[in-house]
Amino acid sequence: xNDNAGLEIALNEGTDSSTVGLTNIYGxxxxxxLQPNPNNxxxxxxxLNRLKGEIKLDILQPDGKVIHSEIVNNKDNxxxxxxxxxxxYICRITNSEIKTLLKxxxx
Numbered sequence: 001x002n003d004n005a006g007l008e009i010a011l012n013e014g015t016d017s018s019t020v021g022l023t024n025i026y027g028x029x030x031x032x033x034l035q036p037n038p039n040n041x042x043x044x045x046x047x048l049n050r051l052k053g054e055i056k057l058d059i060l061q062p063d064g065k066v067i068h069s070e071i072v073n074n075k076d077n078x079x080x081x082x083x084x085x086x087x088x089y090i091c092r093i094t095n096s097e098i099k100t101l102l103k104x105x106x107x
Contacts, residue, residue, distance in 0.1 A: 023098045030100040034091055038105035041082040049076040051095045058092040059084075082106075 032047040048055055059068035059082060067089075072078055084106045091102040 025098050025100045030093070030098065032093060032100055032102065034102045034104050038107050041080075041084045041106050043080055043104065045072075045078045045080065045091070045093070046076060048072055048078055048093070051093070051098070053096050056092075056094045058094075060090045060092060062088055062090070 030047070031050050032045060035044055035046065037043065045057070055072040057068075057070050057072050057078075057080075058066050059080075060066050067084070068080075068082055086107050087105070089104055089106060091104060093100040093102070
């Protein structure tokens with residue numbers, strides 16, 4: 001079962017044309033992991049070095065609102081330290097080839 005199935009609906013409402021034609025990969029299928037999960041807003045993204053070129057990283061609320069955005073250049077063990085309220089969030093990782101969604105819980 002795909003535990004991210006419901007996320008696609010909310011995120012597609014805000015889809016822009018720059019992401020058309022990308023391969024959507026959900027969760028661990030991408031080889032990218034988010035740890036620890038759950039977390040307090042501080043977590044590492046492992047495996048970004050598997051992706052080529054410029055990597056766009058967005059943190060979204062479940063309604064699709066982007067609350068953090070940055071460009072990462074092919075870096076493994078990328079640390080994020082976000083000030084977020086307790087809840088469920090989505091980490092969207094996009095490059096020229098794929099779009100990956102990782103769900104995490106902040107406490």
